[in-house]
Amino acid sequence: MTSRHWAEFRSVGNTIALLAIAAFLYPTAVAGDDSAATASSRRPNFVIIFADDLGYQDLGCFGSPNIKTPNIDRMAREGMRFTNFYAQTVCGPSRAALMTGCYPLRVAKRNNQVDIHPFLHTKEITIAEVLKTVGYATACFGKWDLAGHTQTKYDRELLPTKQGFDFFFGTPTSNDSKVNLLRNESVIENKADMDLLTKRYIDEAIVWIRSHSDQPFFVYIPHTMPHTLLGASSQFRGKSARGLYGDVVEEIDWNCGRILDCLDELGVDEHTYVVFTSDNGPWWIKQEHGGSADPLRGAKTSTWEGGLRVPCVVRAPGSVPADQVCDEITSTMDFLPTLARLAGAEVPADRVIDGHDMTDLLHGVKDARSQTEAFYYFQHTHLQAVRSAKWKLHLVRPAEPPWGPKWARHIDPKDVIEVKSPMLFDLSTDIGETTDVATSHPDVVQRLLKLAEWASHDIGDYDRIGKNARFFDSDPPRPDAAKWVNQ
Numbered sequence: 001m002t003s004r005h006w007a008e009f010r011s012v013g014n015t016i017a018l019l020a021i022a023a024f025l026y027p028t029a030v031a032g033d034d035s036a037a038t039a040s041s042r043r044p045n046f047v048i049i050f051a052d053d054l055g056y057q058d059l060g061c062f063g064s065p066n067i068k069t070p071n072i073d074r075m076a077r078e079g080m081r082f083t084n085f086y087a088q089t090v091c092g093p094s095r096a097a098l099m100t101g102c103y104p105l106r107v108a109k110r111n112n113q114v115d116i117h118p119f120l121h122t123k124e125i126t127i128a129e130v131l132k133t134v135g136y137a138t139a140c141f142g143k144w145d146l147a148g149h150t151q152t153k154y155d156r157e158l159l160p161t162k163q164g165f166d167f168f169f170g171t172p173t174s175n176d177s178k179v180n181l182l183r184n185e186s187v188i189e190n191k192a193d194m195d196l197l198t199k200r201y202i203d204e205a206i207v208w209i210r211s212h213s214d215q216p217f218f219v220y221i222p223h224t225m226p227h228t229l230l231g232a233s234s235q236f237r238g239k240s241a242r243g244l245y246g247d248v249v250e251e252i253d254w255n256c257g258r259i260l261d262c263l264d265e266l267g268v269d270e271h272t273y274v275v276f277t278s279d280n281g282p283w284w285i286k287q288e289h290g291g292s293a294d295p296l297r298g299a300k301t302s303t304w305e306g307g308l309r310v311p312c313v314v315r316a317p318g319s320v321p322a323d324q325v326c327d328e329i330t331s332t333m334d335f336l337p338t339l340a341r342l343a344g345a346e347v348p349a350d351r352v353i354d355g356h357d358m359t360d361l362l363h364g365v366k367d368a369r370s371q372t373e374a375f376y377y378f379q380h381t382h383l384q385a386v387r388s389a390k391w392k393l394h395l396v397r398p399a400e401p402p403w404g405p406k407w408a409r410h411i412d413p414k415d416v417i418e419v420k421s422p423m424l425f426d427l428s429t430d431i432g433e434t435t436d437v438a439t440s441h442p443d444v445v446q447r448l449l450k451l452a453e454w455a456s457h458d459i460g461d462y463d464r465i466g467k468n469a470r471f472f473d474s475d476p477p478r479p480d481a482a483k484w485v486n487q
Contacts, residue, residue, distance in 0.1 A: 043344060045219075045273070046339055047272060050279055052174075052278070053228075054282070055293045057294045058292055059311050060073045067240060067241075072313055074257075074260075081313055081324070087279050095145050099124075106469050108123060112471050113475075114480055120158060124470075128220070130347070131339065137217045140219075156185055167208060175229055194231030230289055232248050232251050235251070296433075301411060303379050307411075341359050381461065382404050391425070391427070
């Protein structure tokens, strides 16, 4: 038996052992005998599956020509696809936005330090903390990335179990070179086999769901991949028409199917909202190990559409109408207020929340419209573009701003351009941002410039601290901003 086969055998053995333990501790929940009886009278369950670096076109239901995703495609047929759905440009900020319902530059960080990958402050309120106020069991399986972008020097006080999650099985950050696995706050394995990582997350998630199916639950599954380094089990390696990248995505899809099957078996399928989306666009520099944002322009780290617009599918039989497409502007920030409303919980009232309740959109209410007047595109601390309805305006900027991360090499050189005057695009007819129509619509340009000015003052910008940016520590707020004032 090879080392890989032995590792896969051991993984199966661990799963069987976990099921046995769960059956002993929670016999009714595991058996599924009675949990369905109360499902219709309780608060809905939520499962958010968050891929890493998955491009806009990397799912079958979003037009992939060579990656097969039958389970997510099934979710789309039985639910709703969101085609104008936004995340953030890179991993950590995207997770901060999802968890808090806010633009990353607005939320508080440890010691007020605005790192590319934030140390999310414990006084920030996450989705998990909101749901726990109304009795939800909460768990996270996968990549956290809000306690430091490191596998070893993360802040233990900022791990998921300190941010509203009852249970955590996963890794502190990205898999750039290795993955160390934690259970709650304890390291249980160093340099885990990445080929088995996707399945192990779902093994653990299924055991946990079975153990908590007798109460409302929130499960957050931020997959490590298809961020590189890529890994796929022997069941999927070499099987897709898109190389190893496709193998990885197809294995994620298969494991989405396992979650759906588990929910059905437990009798809670029709009472559970399942979300599938991505944290940002594809990592262009990785080439064949990266995804595709077609037909969008740009990729991860950029504020072209390919950097932030991502696929999103939501399925909830009986609540979300089947085979529907929503073209309204929505984002990961909308999940906190939306899940709060669906669960009967209160949205934090002591702070600005940028996300909007999209329940009516989810439920297919006639003439429902997005409450998002404008979406703002930040690259780290820099506000670079704004969208309102069909119009997107790129703001004046150097090709490689000296106040930003050195990210130009991560995207196609043709997209690294100086914006000498505001560039306006009609995304309803020009999804690829190819034709600047600013001179033809000066009134639209001025309206969007005013929106951008509001965001720069209220949320913040590379050279200023936002009026409603949050700081909970005594350290000087945003010392990096002072460097660029009057430059």
